[in-house]
Amino acid sequence: xxxxxxxxxxxxxxxxxxxxxxxxxxxxxxxxxxxxxxxxxxxxxxxxxxxxxxxxxxxxxxxxxxxxxxxxxxxxxxxxxxxxxxxxxxxxxxxxxxxxxxxxxxxxxxxxxxxxxxxxxxxxxxxxxxxxxxxxxxxxxxxxxxxxxxxxxxxxxxxxxxxxxxxxxxxxxxxxxxxxxxxxxxxxxxxxxxxxxxxxxxxxxx
Amino acid sequence: xxxxxxxxxxxxxxxxxxxxxxxxxxxxxxxxxxxxxxxxxxxxxxxxxxxxxxxxxxxxxxxxxxxxxxxxxxxxxxxxxxxxxxxxxxxxxxxxxxxxxxxxxxxxxxxxxxxxxxxxxxxxxxxxxxxxxxxxxxxxxxxxxxxxxxxxxxxxxxxxxxxxxxxxxxxxxxxxxxxxxxxxxxxxxxxxxxxxxxxxxxxxxxxxxxxxxxxxxxxxxxxxxxxxxxxxxxxxxxxxxxxxxxxxxxxxxxxxxxxxxxxxxxxxxxxxxxxxxxxxxxxxxxxxxxxxxxxxxxxxxxxxxxxxxxxxxxxxxxxxxxxxxxxxxxxxxxxxxxxxxxxxxxxxxxxxxxxxxxxxxxxxxxxxxxxxxxxxxxxxxxxxxxxxxxx
Numbered sequence: 001x002x003x004x005x006x007x008x009x010x011x012x013x014x015x016x017x018x019x020x021x022x023x024x025x026x027x028x029x030x031x032x033x034x035x036x037x038x039x040x041x042x043x044x045x046x047x048x049x050x051x052x053x054x055x056x057x058x059x060x061x062x063x064x065x066x067x068x069x070x071x072x073x074x075x076x077x078x079x080x081x082x083x084x085x086x087x088x089x090x091x092x093x094x095x096x097x098x099x100x101x102x103x104x105x106x107x108x109x110x111x112x113x114x115x116x117x118x119x120x121x122x123x124x125x126x127x128x129x130x131x132x133x134x135x136x137x138x139x140x141x142x143x144x145x146x147x148x149x150x151x152x153x154x155x156x157x158x159x160x161x162x163x164x165x166x167x168x169x170x171x172x173x174x175x176x177x178x179x180x181x182x183x184x185x186x187x188x189x190x191x192x193x194x195x196x197x198x199x200x201x202x203x204x205x206x
Numbered sequence: 207x208x209x210x211x212x213x214x215x216x217x218x219x220x221x222x223x224x225x226x227x228x229x230x231x232x233x234x235x236x237x238x239x240x241x242x243x244x245x246x247x248x249x250x251x252x253x254x255x256x257x258x259x260x261x262x263x264x265x266x267x268x269x270x271x272x273x274x275x276x277x278x279x280x281x282x283x284x285x286x287x288x289x290x291x292x293x294x295x296x297x298x299x300x301x302x303x304x305x306x307x308x309x310x311x312x313x314x315x316x317x318x319x320x321x322x323x324x325x326x327x328x329x330x331x332x333x334x335x336x337x338x339x340x341x342x343x344x345x346x347x348x349x350x351x352x353x354x355x356x357x358x359x360x361x362x363x364x365x366x367x368x369x370x371x372x373x374x375x376x377x378x379x380x381x382x383x384x385x386x387x388x389x390x391x392x393x394x395x396x397x398x399x400x401x402x403x404x405x406x407x408x409x410x411x412x413x414x415x416x417x418x419x420x421x422x423x424x425x426x427x428x429x430x431x432x433x434x435x436x437x438x439x440x441x442x443x444x445x446x447x448x449x450x451x452x453x454x455x456x457x458x459x460x461x462x463x464x465x466x467x468x469x470x471x472x473x474x475x476x477x478x479x480x481x482x483x484x485x486x487x488x489x490x491x492x493x494x495x496x497x498x499x500x501x502x503x504x505x506x507x508x509x510x511x512x513x514x515x516x517x518x519x520x521x522x523x524x525x526x527x528x529x530x531x532x533x534x535x536x537x538x539x540x541x542x543x544x545x546x547x548x549x550x551x552x553x554x555x556x557x558x559x560x561x562x563x564x565x566x567x568x569x570x571x572x573x574x575x576x577x578x579x580x581x582x583x584x585x586x587x588x589x590x591x592x593x594x595x596x597x
Contacts (some may be wrong), residue, residue, distance in 0.1 A: 011517070012524060017590055032593055033553040035514055035534045035542070039592040061516035061535035065590065094279040101540060135421075147540055180539035 003062060004096035016072035020055040025123070027116035030108050034191050036060030038068045038112040044120060049080045063102040067109040071095050080117050086110060100150030101109040104188065107143050132198040134164045141171065144188045147181045167200035169193050175206045182206055207526040210572045214504060214531065215357060215387060215563035220453065221412040227456035228414060231251055237415045238445055239438055240577070249448055253438070256455035260419050263397035263462045271422045273451050274442045277386045277407030280420035284382050284403040288349055289316055298344030302326040302334040303548040304352040307385050308584035313351070326417040331495040332361035332549050339371050343379035349380045354394070355387035358532060358545035358561065359494045360505025362392065371401040380426065390461040391469060391502045391592070402426050408450065412565070413457030417450035419518035466565050472503035475564050475573065477552030480506050482577040487584050493546060493559055506562045509555040513587040518560060527576055532559035
């Protein structure tokens with residue numbers, strides 16, 4: 001398994017690296033405990049809603065830095081509406097592919113960009129915060145990647161049950177007992193659901 | 207660009223003399239050992255001589271040495287063999303949370319098969335908890351397994367104390383030692399140390415891959431693990447490579463001929479590396495034991511704050527330098543290094559950990575170059591990190 005030359009190029013010489021001065025909006029996703037965190041700053045033209053400048057910082061591995069770099073390239077010059085449409089699969093393709101176990105890096109980079117856009121839209125009255133429901137959890141679980149194949153756990157039909165009651169989110173996932181990624185998947189689910197203030201406790205059953 | 211290789215815990219460069227010693231067995235002496243017929247007996251004699259070299263290096267008798275197809279094979283033959291032959295005496299075994307995966311995966315396998323396993327904890331430097339060992343021993347305890355030199359941080363386990371504690375029991379408890387990282391680095395006398403089984407590996411000491419040895423004390427019974435034709439050894443069945451054994455024996459000969467000098471050199475190099483890193487790069491934390499006498503001579507494990515180890519490793523690779531990391535991003539299961547977590551390091555410290563394991567082929571000049579490049583890489587990655595604030 002190896003990184004594509006394009007991943008290595010973006011890792012060694014990342015584009016749009018660093019904080020912006022006076023950004024219109026900033027967002028951070030991931031956590032140091034999980035080994036990766038990305039922060040993105042945006043400068044947005046309030047009339048055209050075009051992303052005029054973008055900067056990122058990254059705590060993470062080579063593919064984390066490379067995916068954040070490519071995402072900033074892909075978003076720069078786009079309208080917020082178009083930038084929102086960029087998917088983690090497109091970002092990975094733009095890098096000539098990523099190893100399956102590294103796909104979550106692409107998800108993290110896209111998530112950070114989308115979070116920044118959404119926060120800008122909400123703070124400027126362009127969008128409303130979504131009402132939280134069980135579907136919000138299901139949607140978020142689509143961002144959890146099964147590292148063995150590099151696809152999300154919902155598409156792979158690994159999620160058997162999702163429940164939400166009085167702040168407690170319950171997720172049952174089908175992972176074989178001998179799977180080396182068991183702990184990682186549980187940790188990723190907890191990490192993804194932690195961000196919602198509506199959730200006070202996450203119970204993951206494997 | 208000449209590669210600087212500092213991942214000798216993983217594998218080492220074969221000594222040129224090792225390759226030379228192997229060649230005759232890949233060319234004219236390609237026969238297998240056999241009785242009576244001249245093509246076979248000359249190989250029997252050669253292998254007996256190689257066995258003597260390995261036995262002498264650890265204070266064993268020749269017949270207590272079994273050549274295996276590597277360290278992992280030796281560990282499996284010992285653990286599975288001992289437990290299958292002795293389960294009637296008890297089904298409780300002991301190891302620790304910082305042991306090598308060979309031991310931990312075998313322990314988990316026996317746990318699934320109905321054995322009770324006690325996993326001893328370790329202190330902040332990776333030394334196993336001896337009070338827990340004392341408390342864990344019960345009439346059903348039949349085996350204690352330990353990794354003499356820790357494969358991640360180089361900690362040396364207190365072997366003499368472990369044996370003493372095991373001897374306090376009213377019944378015999380066998381001691382199996384994984385000496386993969388210890389062999390050739392520390393003096394080991396299997397009889398004086400009361401070791402019942404010990405595994406060693408060829409490619410960790412500048413020998414070839416695919417060969418190792420298992421010491422089994424006389425009187426210890428091992429059940430068969432690998433069924434098949436007994437060509438040379440009743441434990442490791444099939445046709446073991448005589449070329450690999452010849453290379454292994456040469457590596458043993460070389461490493462023990464210069465034992466003191468080699469290890470003093472390694473100690474000096476790792477001491478120099480640590481001092482250079484600590485005086486050049488701010489915000490680091492040593493994970494190996496601070497007292498050099500408590501760690502193996504070749505290992506320095508150190509964490510770089512605010513940045514992630516795989517990225518550091520990849521940039522160092524770009525500069526022609528091979529090192530290792532305990533970051534989750536580089537592990538098979540995407541989990542932070544379990545040894546570092548067991549000794550109380552945080553996720554971030556584990557993700558930012560770097561392991562430098564040196565050999566006799568490394569030099570001070572290489573260390574100077576490495577530290578220069580490492581300092582550049584750390585500055586660059588910290589500049590990119592949202593966790594780092596220069597002020």
